[in-house]
Amino acid sequence: MAEKQNADNFLSLLAEAVSGERDAAGTLLEQYIPLFKSMSFYNGRYDEDIFQELMLHAFQKLPRFPLERICKEMEVEL
Amino acid sequence: MNDSFSSKVISKQSEDAIRAIFTGWLETTSGRRKISTIKRYYKKHARTVPLNELPEKAIEPKYELRDFRRSDYAGLFGFTNDRLEKAFVKLPERYQQVLVYYYVFEMRSSDIAKHLEVNLDVLYNIKSRALRKLRKDLTNGREAKR
Numbered sequence: 168m169a170e171k172q173n174a175d176n177f178l179s180l181l182a183e184a185v186s187g188e189r190d191a192a193g194t195l196l197e198q199y200i201p202l203f204k205s206m207s208f209y210n211g212r213y214d215e216d217i218f219q220e221l222m223l224h225a226f227q228k229l230p231r232f233p234l235e236r237i238c239k240e241m242e243v244e245l
Numbered sequence: 246m247n248d249s250f251s252s253k254v255i256s257k258q259s260e261d262a263i264r265a266i267f268t269g270w271l272e273t274t275s276g277r278r279k280i281s282t283i284k285r286y287y288k289k290h291a292r293t294v295p296l297n298e299l300p301e302k303a304i305e306p307k308y309e310l311r312d313f314r315r316s317d318y319a320g321l322f323g324f325t326n327d328r329l330e331k332a333f334v335k336l337p338e339r340y341q342q343v344l345v346y347y348y349v350f351e352m353r354s355s356d357i358a359k360h361l362e363v364n365l366d367v368l369y370n371i372k373s374r375a376l377r378k379l380r381k382d383l384t385n386g387r388e389a390k391r
Contacts, residue, residue: 177263209283221278232270237263238263
């Protein structure tokens, strides 16, 4: 039941984020902070500027994620 | 929107698949952005040197090519291992010369070939034969596996 709840939460959050809701995008990207941090290393050192740039870029590009097409292909109804 | 969404039955499998696709997309997009950010940063902060401040010769050559004698080559290497030195001295002069050019002067193959007026293939042959001979001598006649 909890898994079902999580599934709904993630997909609804993603759908909202892709549709342009800033709060949803913020909450969604918060889950990916560890990924962004791991990608922000350059020359073996953590770079805060790269981290911020990546977060901002992801935030701006979220509406371009082709969620509708993917859901259609997977026969998942949004 | 949430109500209508939660009323749909979405399997855990589909959710995992979409999450995986989204994570992959995020990684690709962010990876590209990282590269462009780093490139942009270096373009902006590239170290520039005025043309008139550049030295006449960017890199001083490490070696001076002159006519060496057969007895010079071992000295150029400055061996600390007696067995290696003895094995080296036994090599034909051409072999010694090529090894000195490679490992003492650290010349590039193309430069050595040009200097010795031989083909690159011939040079590689000489080098590998010289090394094989050295190895054979150092392992008391048994050719080391390589």
